[in-house]
Amino acid sequence: MxxxxxxxxxxxxxxxxxxxLSRYIYLRKDSFQERVxxxxxxxxxxxxxxxxxxxxxxxxxxxxxxIGMGLSTTAILMMSNLFISLLRNIIPERMRxxxxxVIIASFVxxxxxxxxxxxxxxxxxxxxxxxxxxxxxxxxxxxEAYAGKHGPLSSIADGAGMGLGFTGALILVAAVRExxxxxxxxxYRVMPQFxxxxxxxxxxxxxxxxxxxxxxxxxxxxxxxxxxxxEWDPTGKFVCGDCRTCPRVKGCGGKPAIxxxxxxxxxxx
Amino acid sequence: xxxxLQVSASPHTRxxxxxxxIMTMVTAALLPACVMGVLAFGMHALLVLVFSTASAVAAExxxxxxxxxxxxxxxxSAVVTGLLIGMNMPPQIDLWIPCLGSVFAIxxxxxxxxxxGKNFMNPALGARCFLLISFSSRMTTFSEGKGLWKLVTQxxxxxxxxxxxxxxxxxxxxxxxxxxxxxxxNHMGCIGEVSAAxxxxxxxxxxxxxxxxxxxxxxxxxxxxxxxxxTALVRGYDAPLLxxxxxxxxxxxxxGAWFMATDYVTSPITAMGQxxxxxxxxxxxxxxxxxxxxxxxxSYSIIFMNLLVPVIERYTRPVAAGMVxxxxxxxxxxxQKKREARRLKAGGGKKEKDT
Numbered sequence: 076m077x078x079x080x081x082x083x084x085x086x087x088x089x090x091x092x093x094x095x096l097s098r099y100i101y102l103r104k105d106s107f108q109e110r111v112x113x114x115x116x117x118x119x120x121x122x123x124x125x126x127x128x129x130x131x132x133x134x135x136x137x138x139x140x141x142i143g144m145g146l147s148t149t150a151i152l153m154m155s156n157l158f159i160s161l162l163r164n165i166i167p168e169r170m171r172x173x174x175x176x177v178i179i180a181s182f183v184x185x186x187x188x189x190x191x192x193x194x195x196x197x198x199x200x201x202x203x204x205x206x207x208x209x210x211x212x213x214x215x216x217x218x219e220a221y222a223g224k225h226g227p228l229s230s231i232a233d234g235a236g237m238g239l240g241f242t243g244a245l246i247l248v249a250a251v252r253e254x255x256x257x258x259x260x261x262x263y264r265v266m267p268q269f270x271x272x273x274x275x276x277x278x279x280x281x282x283x284x285x286x287x288x289x290x291x292x293x294x295x296x297x298x299x300x301x302x303x304x305x306e307w308d309p310t311g312k313f314v315c316g317d318c319r320t321c322p323r324v325k326g327c328g329g330k331p332a333i334x335x336x337x338x339x340x341x342x343x344x
Numbered sequence: 345x346x347x348x349l350q351v352s353a354s355p356h357t358r359x360x361x362x363x364x365x366i367m368t369m370v371t372a373a374l375l376p377a378c379v380m381g382v383l384a385f386g387m388h389a390l391l392v393l394v395f396s397t398a399s400a401v402a403a404e405x406x407x408x409x410x411x412x413x414x415x416x417x418x419x420x421s422a423v424v425t426g427l428l429i430g431m432n433m434p435p436q437i438d439l440w441i442p443c444l445g446s447v448f449a450i451x452x453x454x455x456x457x458x459x460x461g462k463n464f465m466n467p468a469l470g471a472r473c474f475l476l477i478s479f480s481s482r483m484t485t486f487s488e489g490k491g492l493w494k495l496v497t498q499x500x501x502x503x504x505x506x507x508x509x510x511x512x513x514x515x516x517x518x519x520x521x522x523x524x525x526x527x528x529x530n531h532m533g534c535i536g537e538v539s540a541a542x543x544x545x546x547x548x549x550x551x552x553x554x555x556x557x558x559x560x561x562x563x564x565x566x567x568x569x570x571x572x573x574x575t576a577l578v579r580g581y582d583a584p585l586l587x588x589x590x591x592x593x594x595x596x597x598x599x600g601a602w603f604m605a606t607d608y609v610t611s612p613i614t615a616m617g618q619x620x621x622x623x624x625x626x627x628x629x630x631x632x633x634x635x636x637x638x639x640x641x642x643s644y645s646i647i648f649m650n651l652l653v654p655v656i657e658r659y660t661r662p663v664a665a666g667m668v669x670x671x672x673x674x675x676x677x678x679x680q681k682k683r684e685a686r687r688l689k690a691g692g693g694k695k696e697k698d699t
Contacts, residue, residue: 273444275478284452 105225107232114236121244121286122293126212131245132282134204138261141249142242143197144204147186149238152214153231155179156222160230163223175218176209183209213241244289251285252276363460366608367420369555373546374427374603380529380539385435385487389535393430396442400426403450413459421460425449428468431536431599432643436487441479445471465650466607469600469643476643486510486532511594512639518581526593533595540593547602559618560611560625561601565592567626575634597629600642610650617653617660625649 102109120126127148134144158178159166166174187205190198198205208214217237222230253259256276258266266272275281382390404422408415429445449471454463476483510532511521525531529539537543550556572591576584592598605611605625612621625645632641663669 271479273478274480275474278477280474280477 105229105232107229107235110229110232111236111239114233114238114240115243116240118237119240119244119293120213120216120237121241121248122290123297124213124216125290126216127241128212128286130204130207130211131248131286132279134201135245135249135252135282135285136277137200137253137257137259138246138249139197140200141245142261143190143194144201145238145242145245147190147205148208148211148213148241149235151179151182151186151208152217152238152241153234154182155214156217156230156234157227159218159222160225160227166223171219171223175215175223179214179218180209213237247289248282248285251288252281256281363419363421366555367424369550369553370424370603371420371427373549373555374424374431374536376542376546377536377539377599378427378431380542381431381435381535381537384529384538385535389435391439392433392435392437392442392535393427395439396430396433396446397423397426399443400429400446400450403447404455407451407455416460419460422450425454425467425471428536428599428603429471432468432472432534432596434483434486434533435535436485437482441475441482445475448474461609463609464653465647466604466610469604469647469650472643473647486534510639511590512633515587515591515594516633516639518579518587520581520583520586521590521594523586523590523593526590537596537599540598543598543602547598550602550606556602556606557618559615560606560622563619563622564601564605564625564629565597567623568592568597568629569626571626571630572634575630591633595633595640596642600629600646601625604643605646605649610653612653612656612660614657614660614662617656620656620660621649621653624652 102112114120118124121128121131130144130148134140155175155178159175162174162178183206186208190201190205217233221233225233250260253261254265255273256278258264258270258272273281276285378393382393400422401417405415405417407413408417426446426449429449430442433442433445449467453465453467453470454460457463511526514521521531527539527541529542531538547556547561551558569588569592573584573588576587581587605622612618628645628648629641632638632645
């Protein structure tokens with residue numbers, strides 16, 4: 076085998092990127108879009124971070140419940156993120172946990188009352204899980220990991236992204252459970268008449284089975300992409316690595332060319 | 345001579361027992377009970393057995409083919425799993441239910457965890473519980489025997505039982521059933537469970553062939569029998585001995601004790617661990633059957649104990665030759681430290697405080 080550039084190191088395990096999304100889409104870090112994409116996919120609270128397992132397992136018996144739970148959590152998450160972010164310089168370091176809990180609890184109470192007043196049926200079926208949002212790991216986790224360190228606007232965006240990711244995950248799990256365990260979707264009969272519901276899916280063991288299935292699929296997607304080295308980094312700019320002949324020298328403001336050296340062979344525009 | 349001088353990596357000696365042989369023997373030992381079940385319930389029972397076994401094997405083959413794994417259908421473990429699932433079905437069940445159970449057992453419980461030897465739970469029992477929870481009404485309605493026994497024998501004492509409840513429901517009330525019917529399988533129940541004598545014979549075959557050891561079934565049945573006898577005496581049932589015998593022969597206890605609890609993968613390795621496992625099984629089954637509200641609890645207790653096997657293994661790990669048991673050594677050291685601390689306190693406690 077003869078090489079064209081004998082001085083260049085070639086990683087034999089590096090495969091050609093099949094499809095590089097970062098060539099087409101670039102999201103600025105902490106922008107609204109980036110936070111939403113991050114919450115829905117990269118740091119999906121349920122499938123990736125494994126937070127908020129209790130409501131995920133308990134309230135996904137039907138799609139309606141999942142939507143109600145997911146959206147109320149989203150609202151609380153956005154509001155608490157906003158206020159924690161606004162108060163982040165006032166709250167002393169040592170007292171942050173109790174302060175966060177007070178902020179979260181007040182919003183949970185608001186949602187609790189609103190739901191009781193306007194959606195009594197939903198309130199009945201969700202039961203104790205609405206007050207339990209106070210101790211939801213996702214909300215505490217985001218307050219601690221993001222809202223306490225970032226500005227109010229990106230914190231709202233983070234809350235929205237995380238909430239949507241949570242809602243989406245709940246709906247996915249609930250759809251499979253309701254479809255298999257009850258033959259319906261959001262209360263409407265979907266499966267044909269001869270289909271006999273497999274009851275276990277609306278019971279607790281089914282929740283674990285379906286959740287594990289989705290986590291496995293997500294792991295497969297992300298670990299597989301990481302292994303192929305074509306994982307999409309939405310905040311990473313596409314760098315062709317062809318800086319010597321480029322008219323806009325360093326105008327791309329991208330990463331150093333060394334990092335992109337591996338893709339320089341196929342990355343020419 | 346040439347062969348003997350070959351150099352190779354260990355293991356250098358292999359036993360004659362392969363997985364395939366063991367599974368063949370287990371299948372052979374299950375066959376008498378299957379035959380009795382088919383005799384008792386007729387051709388539909390045979391169809392259930394065939395379908396569940398075939399779908400288990402097919403599920404294993406398809407899964408491994410699709411995921412480009414080595415095909416392990418030939419080792420026969422899928423056959424045993426499928427057969428056990430079929431034996432756990434009520435005789436009149438629709439054929440798709442055992443098939444669904446077999447697929448669940450093979451794919452979800454066995455293969456997703458890495459195949460034979462890595463499953464944490466007995467696949468057949470996992471599937472049985474899956475079906476029992478999902479289709480509870482179908483799984484607990486038993487039809488009358490339509491097979492040969494109906495023609496050959498007329499047992500007046502059990503006519504009531506034949507049209508009504510299973511023997512276990514009878515025994516639940518404290519009344520005695522007919523022991524002969526329980527032994528030959530002339531009563532209602534799952535296909536493979538009806539004939540206690542055939543199951544016992546199968547178990548003894550396995551015991552004689554050294555496929556299983558007496559520890560698990562022995563301690564299981566023994567513990568359960570003693571507890572049941574005590575309960576029967578305390579509650580003042582008439583004929584407590586007969587009652588105990590019938591509790592042993594009724595339901596899935598024989599099948600579970602001889603064929604399911606002894607599954608190599610999901611039972612402890614050490615002798616002590618196996619005895620603890622068996623006794624705990626006996627205790628749990630007694631709780632489910634005689635204390636709880638249900639009539640049957642063999643499958644739940646075996647599954648429950650399967651999950652506890654790692655804990656049992658942890659506490660019954662044998663000590664390597666010449667070593668001191670770690671726990672005892674630690675305790676000895678702790679005692680020594682305490683003694684020293686006390687001596688210090690008595691002798692130089694004040695000095696310590698001053699400094």
